[in-house]
Amino acid sequence: MKSLTHIIRRLRTAGIEPGDSEELKLQKALLVQASGLVSIASMGWLLIYWALGPRPSPTLPFLLQVLVAGNLLVFAASGNFAAFRFTQLAIFLFFPFITQWALGNFVTASGLILWGLLAPLGALLCAGPRESAPWFGAYLFLTLLSGASDVLLADFVAARPAVVPLKASMAFFALNFAALSSIVWVLLRFSTIEKQKTAAALEEAHRQLRIEQDRSERLLLNVLPQSIAERLKDSDCTIADGYAEVTVMFADIVSFTELAADMTPKQIFGMLNRVFSHFDELAERHGLEKIKTIGDSYMVAGGLNPNETDPCGAIARLAVDMRDWLAGEGARGPNPIRVRIGIGTGPVIAGVVGKKKFIYDLWGDTVNLASRITAEGAPGAIQCDARTHSRLACRFNFAPPHVVPLKGKGTVVVYRLNDPAPTPGIETVSRDRVPAPARAPAPPPLRSPASVTGIASRL
Template identity: 35%
Template sequence: MQTPRDHETVRLPRPVQRWVDYGTEGLRGPELRQRRTLNAIAGLVPMSGLSYAALYLGVDAQELWPAAGASLLFCLFAAWPRIAARSELAAWLFGATLAVGVQGLLVWLLGRPSGLHLYFLSAPVIAVVCFGTARIGLLLGLCLICAAAMLFTEMYLPAPAPFITVDERLLNFLQTSVFVVVTGFVTLGVYVGFAHADRAERALEIEYARSEDLLYSLLPREIAARLKADPHATIADTLPNVAIVFADIANFTPMSRHMAPEALVDLLNGIFRTFDRLADGHDLEKIKTIGDAYMVAAGMPNAVGDPAQRAANMALDMLEVVRASSVDLPEGLQLRIGMHVGPVVAGVIGTRKLFYDVWGETVNTASRMESMSAPGRILVTPAAHGQLGTEYVFEERGEIEVKGIGPIRTWWLTGRA
């Protein structure tokens, strides 16, 4: 899986990249993005301060040297990344104090006609872009201070300071440039914020859909809906007529000793994936796989009128699938299947690795039928035989002694009538 450092799309000169990445070790996600933004702004603000200082000195060094000196104070932002690497709160307070203080000094020197007070609009935007919205109290305080500074400028600073004479053309240029820069910066900040929000929402939608698909692959849709509606609810249902099919690959353990792990997994995966498609096609509920054993049920979680017929069709199709899969195996491959019909209790237990399970004598009997079946054959009980009736072909096996149950008359299910 790629980390944010693994897919840099913007190629920057190595010194610039080192500056942008300063102090970002161990940061991920929004914190990494914010710190890189802070570092980039910490490099751009001093350049802006130097350019303004050069402008003032170039126009009238004798009159505008106080404004040039104040602009040079923005070079102190070069220390911002180092402060942020040690304390984010200290960096927040340092940046806000320096931005508001130096800008306030410049506005006092050049007055409202310069338009420099519009830069107060950018201070809260910078705070959000570089630090996020976690410190809402500090952010609101900064907004109030900037609003008060703008209001004070409009009311009490109608002209440059008395000891400074500024050419009107310079004031017009400053006002225009400030308007363009602040508008662009605020727009960019809002755009970046919404772009990241949109990207996060799309990622959440994708992850939600993925988690939904995973949930519905683990649990029946009806059961998943009940758990989502009440995660602490006890899911336990009594179902009166459910057909249980157990299938097991005969002689699989000795055969697996001669197979590479990858070949073994590929073989089981291919067979069981086909069984899953069969279960969907016959509208059966896959319960679980245990090693090379596969368990499936008809008539749950919702009752159906023909659970035995669905289970019998599934079992016959499973034999055909395994016969087709055994062609490429020298020792062949055969399935041993058992089937029984009756009442069960079904539900979800635990809090981790949840799955919809089923319990009861019906399950135990179907499991016994599978263990006492023969390779390539389906062994069914009187209950299953009675419900299937004349629609299927049987071969009587006779009465067998079943451990924990006693003598049971059984049949081989050999096909459809």
């Protein structure tokens, strides 16, 4: 019963298996469909002959039915498509010639050998151009052989009484041409439609692949700068680049531990995501490269992209925008978020560390300096090192310098950046005066090391 069920399933599905390629599925479907059409045509051929009056022997049409059906059953049982294809094409090729020779000549058989054309055509559709060449050669040879025999035996055949009346013979000329043309058209149409479906499915797969590729590209560019991502895709070499001058900025949320104490994990995540997402938008607007987030700290750099013309100024404007946004529309709840910001400028090493879950990061004294002056800053303060101050002094307002003790570096002079300096003659640019946006209140001044030491002695 299992074998019978298996055979029926293969007959119903044209022997197509789940692992077959699209081309093999089409070949199996075409050959099984051609076998069915030939069987129907042979039955119709015999019935029409009997209806018109001639009484040829039913042996040959019946034998054709047995051969075609038996070959289909063998294929359904074995699944050997190559053997099924060869034997079925051989039946299509030789049987029309044998039948015509049995009926007489080309005229009396109504050009029955035209059906042999199904063999090279089937080989072309179900095997390929190269495999169809021998079949077409055999068809031409048998056709020329039949024609030569008809010419040599024309006088002998003319002396014999006609087996098939001339009217019936002429009618079957038309029927054979029409039936064969119909079968060829049906097979070609089916093949074309299936190939169009396959092409459409392939195009859809390519479209989905492009969507996934674009998504992967965007994800990669969210992790790495574009130039670094392209280098990683092109080779597996280690990426470590030295830059003579890069401006690095850190922004730390003030009293994050106290803020998070009364919040659920979901609320903490929502707060950080809201703040850092807006920082991402600001960094992109200023053409800067976000490096990473470290807990409640945000790191961004300028000068890594050779197309940046003023990375130090862009970092300073970003810092002011971040501070003012948190003091204005970014403030929410009874405890508004404030940040400490530190900016350092100098040489860095930039590269990708590791081979799995890698990140793009910066190293060097400039990075350490920016991070430490951030930690020493007051809430809402933007601290800059001397090198950054020298590049921004003519464009931004700074508080007087003060000295900050840093672990491992001793005392360092830092400058607190307040606001962009007003551009001379800005009032003459436009007749309409636009009021300047409200700035955050100036943070309290840092205490000098001497005052800190005095307080400590009193304590």
